[in-house]
Amino acid sequence: MKIGVPKEIKNFESRVGITPAGVFELVNCGHQVFVQEGAGEGSGFSDDDYRDTGAFLLATIEVVYAMADMIVKVKEPVDYEYSLVKKNQVVFTYFHFASSRELTEAMIESKAVCIAYETVRDEDGLLPLLTPMSEVAGRMAIQQGAKYLEKPIKGRGVLLGGVPGVPPGKVLVLGAGVVGVQAAKMAAGLGAHVTILDINMKRLRYVNDIMPNHVVTEFSSVYNIKRHIKNHDLIIGAVLIPGAKAPNLITRDMLKEMRPGTVMVDVAVDQGGCFETTIPTTHDDPTYVVDDIVHYCVTNMPGAVPYTSTLALTNVTLPYVLKLANLGWEKACELNPDLAAGRSIVKGQVVAKELLEVFELPFI
Structure with missing residues (x-):
């Protein structure tokens, strides 16, 4: 199979879909790998690194798409790439279709085979290709939130860990999944007081067992959310909800209940966001202020730490890339239910029921 690895062109996205080690594995299995020049530089991999493991280096993204039977990348295609995606071409990447009708319609029109990292499920019902980036994003959420709490950046001027004689900052985490647990771990490590809300009591029991005493768990409800946002510094x-739009847990009206300078970091922005006031932002302009509340809603947070993120991501994606390449997408999905769960749009047809429910597209 001919596999294409384009350079990511989303704002400040420096990750790459396959490392030189992955190229080595694919070439050893008899496949051809076409890598766009400069694709790995942001993650610390030179063009020579790819050449040395058997990749063909191509000058432009257009040629990479034209040559490849399967495209392996990190983020969803952006506007410029829509016309480059070919009929019957397999595109294996993060798509987050639920947050973009435009992307969904473009991929339907392309008649490509779109397999989304974020909906691949293993036998335990977990999301193995989303987990490593959720781990990165959860930890980064605290790192970024702590920075934007600083007064020069319009935050409350709170040091999360506090100092002797001054109480620590308070962090509210909505959701006790991978992102939430990693965020709580980082915040607790800084010495902040942390409250985690979730509707899954099994997850809350797990968090309660593994976290220190200054991490508190509570059942999530509108009442509890409204109560806590009044006195927490970072939310x-x-x-x-895999494949579907995230629920708006904090509405515009609720912002009036918060203290000026409170910071909200929406890690669910790729899926539409947890906050009604969420607007996707980029690394070069990451925040905005609504009703004196600082919002950080960068859609590709792990892209800011591409070396760590690329290695963490490709550790889990490469085995699936090999299955798709060695068997072809149809046989690979037939033999691997976890991979089959990643199919979102196949040759012009939406096959992910979550998308049907989100968009209610009349032509499907």
């Missing part, structure tokens, strides 16, 4: 939106 992390970490709720995920």
Whole structure:
């Protein structure tokens, strides 16, 4: 199979879909790998690294798409790439279709085979290709939130860990999944007081068992959310419904109940966001203020730490890339139910029921 690895062109996205080690594995299995020049530089991999493991280096993204039977990348195609995706071409990446009708319609029109990292499920019902980036994003949410709490960046001027004689900052985490647990771990490590809300009591029991005493768990309800937002300094939106739009847990009206300078970090922005006031942002302009509340809603947070993120991601994606390449997408999905769960749009037809419910597209 001919596999294409384009350079990511989303704002400040420096990750790459396959590392030189992955190229080595694919070439050893008899496949050809076409890598766009400069694709790995942001993650610390030179063009020579790819050449040395058997990749063909191509000058432009257009040629990579034209040559490849399967495209392996990190983020969803952006506007410029829509016309490059070919009929019957397999595109294996994060899509997050539920947050973009435009992307969904473009991929339907392309008649490509779109397999989304974020909906691949293993036998335990977990999301193995989403987990490593959720781990990165959860930890980064606290790192970024702590920075934007600083007064020069319009935050409350709170040091999360506090100092002797001064109480620590308070962090509210909405969701006890992978993102929420990693965020809580980082915040607790800084010495902040942390409250995690979730509707899954099994997850809350797990968090209660593994976290220190200054991490408190509570059942999530509108009442509890409204109560806590009044006195927490940093709020992390970490709720995920796989393949579907995230619920708006904090409405515009609720912002009036918060203290000026409170920071909200929406890690669910790729799926539409946990906050009604969420607007996708980029790394070069990451925040905005609504009713004196600082919002951080960057859609590709792990892209800011591409070396760590690329290695963490490709550790889990490469085995699936090999299955798709060695068997072809149809046989690979037939033999691997976890991979089959990643199919979102196949040759012009939406096959993910969550998308049907989100968009109610009349032509499907």
